[in-house]
Amino acid sequence: MPWAYGYRRLKKAIYMKLLERRRMERAAAMLCTDKLEEEAVHGFGFKRPTYVIPNGFDVKRFAALPARGIWRTNLHISDEAR
Numbered sequence: 001m002p003w004a005y006g007y008r009r010l011k012k013a014i015y016m017k018l019l020e021r022r023r024m025e026r027a028a029a030m031l032c033t034d035k036l037e038e039e040a041v042h043g044f045g046f047k048r049p050t051y052v053i054p055n056g057f058d059v060k061r062f063a064a065l066p067a068r069g070i071w072r073t074n075l076h077i078s079d080e081a082r
Contacts, residue, residue: 016044 021044024030029049032038038050072079 024041024044024046027046027048029051030038030041030046032041032050032052033055035052038052041050069079071077072081
């Protein structure tokens with residue numbers, strides 16, 4: 001999750017300062033989907049309890065996906081088509 005905050009960092013920093021920080025401070029607890037997310041929440045200074053509840057989606061099943069664009073090639077769809 002920390003990598004996500006590097007993308008458009010200024011926009012996210014403003015959002016955190018103006019809105020999300022207050023919401024986090026008023027929360028009784030925070031639900032996270034994995035340990036990495038939990039660590040990131042604590043990295044923001046969240047002091048309340050956190051609970052890790054996996055979302056039930058097994059990402060390991062998708063570790064070996066076909067190369068990007070292979071379906072477009074097989075179905076003769078141009079890269080410009082949307």
